[in-house]
Amino acid sequence: MNETRTGDPTSTADDRAVAAIRAWVAVYTKGLPAPMAADRQSLIDGDLGDETEAAEWLGETDGLARQRWSRWLRGVPADITWRVDQQRRTTKPRRTHVQISKGQGAAIAVASIYYVALLAGMFAQPSFREWTAMPAASLGMGLCVAGLLIAIPRPRAGFIVGMIGTGLAFVSMWWLYPFLLPLPIVLGYRLAREPKAAPPSPTGT
């Protein structure tokens, strides 16, 4: 594109605009199926080519770069919403149904409240706040709460995060261990009751 106008002082500004627009198309089509991204790039390339041709024919190349920047910037919100729409169509539907029993839900809720209360209690004590290990212990207990919440939709991921948090809190303040026991129990219970994936069909269908 713009080969016919090389040497023209306006072509450098226009080349920059074209390069920016093409780069933007590459950004907002990244991760979409290749044919869809290629089609979008071709659409914009075609438009840019026709826009150049029309400007040259009308002798209005001076304002071409400005026109392109304007068309690009005004269209950015539409590009983003288009991308979101395409992404929604091409990705697998999210798992929306969370399988959790009342007992598991109650255990996770109680444990979460317990850890938040424990952390708040520690922060309320000036002697605790002065401990150098307090930030690491707080982070560990924060991860415990995060693990409990993650375990509601994703038991395995929640268990991992929770156990990292427990480990961090234990290493920071080892004598906390009796207070850290509820998490492995609750998340282990949640993990053990996770519904098993259906075995593959013997026919492979």
Added chain:
Amino acid sequence: MRRKTGSLVPLEVAILDALIELRRHGTPEAHGFLIASELRSIGDDRRLTAYGTLYKALDRLAESGAIDGRWEDPEIAAAEGRPRRRYHRITLAGEAARTAADPIARRISAADRGAATS
């Protein structure tokens, strides 16, 4: 807020008008830039429609069946030394949607139907 299914936004109505106008002047199908130029000439805005806005609207119209699109033969584009174009043409469903979107046209159409049945 989500749009009502089948309803047209003003830009989509304007695109259908542009395609009808171009067809009337002997261009049955048009590429994106030509549509943007036609929109500028028939509308109030002196600026060309933004790339993102135009192609998103064309996508929506194609999905609803109001327009048909086809890619130009790559050999033609190569022979002319430019990127290939995508051409759009209004369909019968598009013409019906355009009529339904216009309150005046809808009233005339209803009056015609009334006259025909009486």
